[in-house]
Amino acid sequence: MIKLLAISGSPITGSSTDYLLKHLMDTIASELSPSRQVQTEFVKLNELNFVLCQSCGKAPHPGYCIYDDDLTNVYKSVIDCDCLLFGSPIYFDSVSAQSKAFIDRCNCFRPPDFEGKDPNHFFIKRLKRSRPGAIILVGGEHGWFEGTRRVIAGFFKWIEVINKGMVIHHSTDFTAAGSVRHDRPTLDQATILGQQLAAEIEQNHD
DSSP states (O other): OOEEEEEEEEOSSTTTTHHHHHHHHHHHHHHHTSOOOOOEEEGGGGGGOOOOOOOOOOTOOOSSSOOOTTHHHHHHHHHHEEEEEEEEOOBBTBBOOHHHHHHHGGGGSOOOOOOOOOTTOOOOOOOSSOOOEEEEEEETOOOOOHHHHHHHHHHHHTTTTEEEEEEEESSSSSTTTTTTGHHHHHHHEEEHHHHHHHHHHHOOOO
């Protein structure tokens, strides 16, 4: 079973972020079928109720966090997925509040002792393998995307996801939800990236 996970940090129903994530995930699933069994999961962070990170410093083992809320099942999906797609709109040159809150709550996935030199460190590395992933970003015509890319790229590194590509949609009307539906070049780019991801998953998945 190949598990695909898409996480959206957009607060808008029917947003371009959601549309692109689903388009990319559906492309991967279509490319892998019928030779592979594929499970897809779409998570919209704005629909979840969870506590903001309190920087408690407590090791959550055997759980993923000391807080048991709507992110508990999402943590398991992040660990189990074979490909992670993450999307966010651009707000003040960075990710959305929903995206940042989720990223902060993933701090306990690995110990800050990166080189493993502290035998007494009490955090456990929860991720034992790397997975491919991709980034979806949506902003205005003159938006600056690099700040957001850096945040998600750093998050990917933290949770053992190797970024294989990024798709950017420049919206010309911030009041028009889902405007990417009419942006054929961007949709084509997402299709190509999905095909590339499917080929890599097919080659490397047991």
